[in-house]
Amino acid sequence: MNITLRVWRQKGRDDQGRLVNYKLTDVSPDMSFLEMLDVLNEKLTLENEEPVAFDHDCREGICGACGVVIDGEAHGPEVTTTCQLHMRSFKDGDTITVEPWRAKAFPVIKDLVVDRGAFDRIIQAGGYISAPTGTAPDAHANPIPKPDADRAFDAATCIGCGACVAACPNASGMLFTAAKVTHLGMLPQGQPERASRVVNMISQHDEEDFGGCTNIGECAAVCPKGIPLDTISQLNRDLLGSLAKGVG
Amino acid sequence: MANSTLTKKRSTAYGSTVALKSAMAVTGAILVLYLIAHMYGNLKVFSGQEAFDGYAHGLRELGYPLLPEQGFLWIARIVLLASILIHIYAVAVLWRRAARARNDRYQVKKRVQRTYASYTMRYGGVLIAFFVVFHILHLTVNAIAPGGKSDSPFERLVNGFQPEFWYVTLFYVAAVIAVGFHLRHGIWSAMATLGANKASRQGKINAVAVAVSLVVTIGFLLPPLAVTFGLVSK
Numbered sequence: 164m165n166i167t168l169r170v171w172r173q174k175g176r177d178d179q180g181r182l183v184n185y186k187l188t189d190v191s192p193d194m195s196f197l198e199m200l201d202v203l204n205e206k207l208t209l210e211n212e213e214p215v216a217f218d219h220d221c222r223e224g225i226c227g228a229c230g231v232v233i234d235g236e237a238h239g240p241e242v243t244t245t246c247q248l249h250m251r252s253f254k255d256g257d258t259i260t261v262e263p264w265r266a267k268a269f270p271v272i273k274d275l276v277v278d279r280g281a282f283d284r285i286i287q288a289g290g291y292i293s294a295p296t297g298t299a300p301d302a303h304a305n306p307i308p309k310p311d312a313d314r315a316f317d318a319a320t321c322i323g324c325g326a327c328v329a330a331c332p333n334a335s336g337m338l339f340t341a342a343k344v345t346h347l348g349m350l351p352q353g354q355p356e357r358a359s360r361v362v363n364m365i366s367q368h369d370e371e372d373f374g375g376c377t378n379i380g381e382c383a384a385v386c387p388k389g390i391p392l393d394t395i396s397q398l399n400r401d402l403l404g405s406l407a408k409g410v411g
Numbered sequence: 412m413a414n415s416t417l418t419k420k421r422s423t424a425y426g427s428t429v430a431l432k433s434a435m436a437v438t439g440a441i442l443v444l445y446l447i448a449h450m451y452g453n454l455k456v457f458s459g460q461e462a463f464d465g466y467a468h469g470l471r472e473l474g475y476p477l478l479p480e481q482g483f484l485w486i487a488r489i490v491l492l493a494s495i496l497i498h499i500y501a502v503a504v505l506w507r508r509a510a511r512a513r514n515d516r517y518q519v520k521k522r523v524q525r526t527y528a529s530y531t532m533r534y535g536g537v538l539i540a541f542f543v544v545f546h547i548l549h550l551t552v553n554a555i556a557p558g559g560k561s562d563s564p565f566e567r568l569v570n571g572f573q574p575e576f577w578y579v580t581l582f583y584v585a586a587v588i589a590v591g592f593h594l595r596h597g598i599w600s601a602m603a604t605l606g607a608n609k610a611s612r613q614g615k616i617n618a619v620a621v622a623v624s625l626v627v628t629i630g631f632l633l634p635p636l637a638v639t640f641g642l643v644s645k
Contacts, residue, residue: 169518182518232519234519234521235517235519235520235521236521236523260518260519262518262519265513265515265516265517266512266513267511267512267513267514330523332509332513332525332529333505333508333509333513334509334512334513335428335509335512337428361424362424365424365427365428365429366423366424366427368428372508372511372512373512374428374505374508374509374511374512374513375428375429375431375432375505375508375509376428376429376432376604377432377505377509377529377532377600378596378599378600378604378608379525379526379529379596380524380525381522381523381524381525384523384524385523391610392608392610392613393603393608393609393610393613395603395608396603396604396606396607396608397606398429399429399432399433399603399604399605399606400605400606402424402427402429402430403429403433403605403606405424406424406425406430410424411423411424411425
């Protein structure tokens, strides 16, 4: 395959940034998108140009590091992570635009790499339990209804990639925050801090300059882990409950 | 930022985005209920001048003598005005916040699944706000009176939507369609904001949103169009 890439190049936080065109020939359709970028970087290195900086780690779809916007969609045309996207999803002769996540809360560090520390600070604000729970209990010691366990698990699969923020018209981090609130809120260990958790996490979310949720649903539609949109409604219900109880 | 300590001061949850959205949802629900009652009154136009004017007059006397004359009307007006002001305040804060949150725009942005209605919320809302001002000046206080002033609400309506005032009708139709789109996304969004969205219920909530917006849009379009096309006349 021959493709033309339009890649966002930005030297640092304060650089304005611009799209730069690169032509790549003989791209294998079996390459992952990241391998294609590796090929581009090898070429750039041989030509004594600065390689394109992009985040990646596990390359098996479980770490959430490799988020970029491809042709206007977070992680590209398939609902998966960029490392699990393959060049067979594109056509020979395509022009592909690659941009970083764009949100004030995720400042660009270089090229396609953004700082997602805002997510870490939302977790620090309450996305954990502080009760010492000891070693793993016997599986039947504390019965949890299967639908609750499933919902907690589904929410817990969030890898914090930030696609929800990237896709949201308001650059809101609600799906991420809601995934954590739902994950812990469905399980007994999460109950003692449930009211204060949602209040603290939302306050931190807002402080980080994420936008508000307008229930448009682009977040859940692009989420590589399929976090359901209704987790946001569960967060809202928890928050309104906390405010009614005077926790705020 | 690169350090991962919580250095920023936290805001309170009462002023959070979720609290603001909830205020929008509740005030929006009040306004939707009002719209349905308003639409019911409008449709009285098809029962003739006496029924329409009698209904309008009846609203002034509603609750009398328990309430003073026009008492009910003024309570409704105050509740509606407060709802509108809270609704607009919340959207102003959230709109600014959203614009700041996405301070650098994408060079290429693709729609994944969002509805057309969701695009119209903010600008459609601005159009509706301007229309409401015009609408009150036109048919409530009659300060703007295309086709002549009248003490009869029925005559104001018939005068104002004659074919020669097609631009009045056009503005009205555009605003009502904007209301329809606003309710299509607004009802769904309000339910989700207030915590009613569950995966198993999404279909029903969306069906209700579409049904209510269709009924309201058609119900409000019928009376002025009936006047324009001569089906209702003095």
